[in-house]
Amino acid sequence: MGRPTGVSTGVGWPDEPAAPDESRVSRETERLPEATDSEVPLISPEAPDVTEAPEATEAPGSSLPTSEPPRRTVTPSRDPLAGEQWRRPVRTRILTIANQKGGVGKTTTAVNLAAALARGGLSVLVIDTDPQGNASTALGIDHHAEVRSVYDVLVDEATLAEVVQPCPDIDGLLCAPATIDLAGAEIELVSYVARETRLQRALHAFLDDPQVLKPDYVLIDCPPSLGLLTINAFVAADEVLIPIQCEYYALEGLTMLLKNIEMIRRHLNPRLFISTILLTMYDARTRLSQQVATEVREHFPEQVLGTTVPRSVRISEAPSHGQTVLTYDPMSTGALSYLEAARELATRAV
Template sequence: MREALKDAKVSHETVVRSRTERRDAEWPRPDRCRVITIANQKGGVGKTTTSVNLAASLAMHGAKVLVVDLDPQGNASTALGVEHHADVPSIYDVLIEDLPLQEIVVSAPDIPNLHCAPANLNLAGAEIELVSKVARESRLRRAMDRYDTEQFDYVLIDCPPSLGLLTVNALVGGNELLIPIQCEYYALEGLGQLIRTVDLVKAHLNPGLNVSTILLTMYDARTRLAAQVAEDVRNHFGDVVLNTVIPRSVRVSEAPSYGQSVMTYDPGSSGALAYSEAASEMAFRGAPE
């Protein structure tokens, strides 16, 4: 029994040490820009938190990153410390007024290599205004095609909690889809609708879109439910699920109120370490073939 426990401890220490070494090592940069849409029409699953903290982690390890905030609430812009009041040019002007994307992209103040295309409340009306626009599902893609996205290693698109035209624009604009799933009851409910939407987008608008990453969020190791949900998700989605899970963390929730990601607010917290590990895993896995 003692030998088994000793072996288990050694194995765990080896895993922790290898993860730490990988996190501290220089991360590989992709051969070309990875455009990753972060979507789940279910609210409160950690889309914005994931967008901001993965972006910050990647930027802190040398990657050039752009966050495109497509949520009218503008929470990603807030968390990155970027101004996004009604008078600031935003992604709304790009989608509706055809303003060039380079005219709204700004640097995040706290982290070199990190940039943001901000959103403001004007975006709340964009769903209705887009209906009458030509190529309404491809407005973001067209704007990105006219912009030199290859100056970045990653473009992360943060979506609103819906499957409306803003999210469809994000799906058409991305090459990869990252789905955050919270480790709670009903976690998989509604995902079927998202996957059907992805299939429709692939069939008619963006055949290159791949569900490349599933990230388990709000994991509470004290509950059996969280472990069961994690197991169900891994059984359902297989290898696209990251090994890293994001724990519930007060620090992660507090950081945006200070205009920061948790990576700068409390880099030693469990949430910051988990997001850094998740970003490292994504970087080392690379883009899907």
């Protein structure tokens, strides 16, 4: 993988003499299907209903409350959310954060968007289905082997209400953690009846429980591979959010991801559609980042958020402290970018 000559990334990489093969990016995108050309459309013509909701109340024993823009350059301010209350959706929006290519900022996007939505006054549930448990770690959630987790929901039919934990640093944010036991769930689920719909049924039971107040958003973080855990995440969701890094190999695997989403839509979940694409690790100083962003916007003009998330040391450091970047350094460029992306997600028509 190459980078443009003489450009510093801000992360300590030395300059490289060779310029990237820009034709490679173009060749990758030429293989991508147009968003509107699919026989079974992946992009829904209907946008989620969003309206003003009454003030939330809290049920006994529950910590959950009820019920293409211009490109942005985010600059710090004293209080980016001063006096602002984001609109609540009429019904819970369920999004799977997915990309079959690793290292694109999938988990980072899941936890920071969740934290940003909660900062905007919305209630959020994060479901961690990745055996590595990185989303659980970033949210400061206990997820050692003895903790009840998504594994117990999928394999032992525990309820989500029994496994969710409140995020210690952010009000209105819950997490159903992942433990290392999930690594064996792929094999254990093979012999189960309706194994692809176990998370969907558990989530619907959670949302229909009168003792649990519905979250406004459910964000599902899943592994990069297309196994039963990821299939369960796709079947449980209504929307797919795809983070794409603005780097050389970013578009590799995207064609296969789109085919897999279409397969899930055809056979298991006809409601599923791609609602959002977020460009991550963006460096405006490099021609390569700009070219990748342009190519993605050309193929998915309605889905790509106007906000891009920059490459940021603070974003990378935050998980090692058991925090999101919004609590680790709330006035950093990375934190403000995720706030702006979450605001756009909550208000835009898709």
